[in-house]
Amino acid sequence: MKDLEKFKEIDFNKPSFLFKLSDSLVYLFGGAGFYNKYIESIPLTGSESILDFGSGGGNAAKILITRIPDGHLTCLEPSTCWIKRLKKRLGTFENVTFINDYIENTDIPDNSFDVILIHHVLHDIHPDNRVGVLINLSKVLKPDGRIYIREPMKKSHGMTYEEIRQLFKDVDRNEHEFSIKTNKEYSGIYS
Numbered sequence: 316m317k318d319l320e321k322f323k324e325i326d327f328n329k330p331s332f333l334f335k336l337s338d339s340l341v342y343l344f345g346g347a348g349f350y351n352k353y354i355e356s357i358p359l360t361g362s363e364s365i366l367d368f369g370s371g372g373g374n375a376a377k378i379l380i381t382r383i384p385d386g387h388l389t390c391l392e393p394s395t396c397w398i399k400r401l402k403k404r405l406g407t408f409e410n411v412t413f414i415n416d417y418i419e420n421t422d423i424p425d426n427s428f429d430v431i432l433i434h435h436v437l438h439d440i441h442p443d444n445r446v447g448v449l450i451n452l453s454k455v456l457k458p459d460g461r462i463y464i465r466e467p468m469k470k471s472h473g474m475t476y477e478e479i480r481q482l483f484k485d486v487d488r489n490e491h492e493f494s495i496k497t498n499k500e501y502s503g504i505y506s
């Protein structure tokens with residue numbers, strides 16, 4: 316109950332002016348060191364099928380797509396505001412699909428993706444819904460696929476690494492690598 320009381324719901328359909336401005340600035344500076352270093356560290360051959368879960372304005376997606384010229388990127392983003400930005404920024408690529416919905420409402424076939432990226436999304440999902448989301452993501456991941464997750468660990472708006480690990484344990488996923496940065500970021504790789 317304590318965790319639920321602490322959960323801060325954000326209306327991503329109506330992001331604040333400052334949120335949109337910071338998204339635009341990060342995009343202008345090509346990831347501003349925050350996105351590019353992390354996304355470029357993901358090992359890829361260039362032909363993967365990738366799901367960017369909760370793409371937002373596409374700051375991660377824009378870097379990802381340049382790394383998979385022979386692959387395919389699916390951007391799932393429930394907010395109509397952010398999907399507009401995503402389409403504007405990535406719409407010229409042929410190997411991208413946009414889904415403006417929640418994963419539970421989609422008909423993505425099982426075993427579709429080699430890689431699923433969850434970049435600063437899980438902490439924004441209500442705690443009651445997180446396991447359900449991971450169950451749905453597990454279904455669309457190929458048996459030898461990997462989930463890359465990066466989440467803030469701020470007390471005011473984030474998750475502890477114990478919570479993240481427990482959620483993946485609950486859906487029978489194994490942590491292969493992880494890192495906890497001094498700037499309070501957790502990143503992990505699960506299969």
Ligand SMILES: C[S@@+](CC[C@H](N)C(=O)[O-])C[C@H]1O[C@@H](n2cnc3c(N)ncnc32)[C@H](O)[C@@H]1O
Pocket residue numbers: 327368369370371372373374375391392393394397417418433434435436439440448
């Ligand atoms: C902090 S933003 C991160 C966006 C992007 N991944 C990035 O790192 O720039 C969180 C995103 O998660 C999306 N989101 C929230 N709940 C979601 C859900 N249940 N399923 C998928 N995406 C969700 C929001 O609409 C928002 O775009």
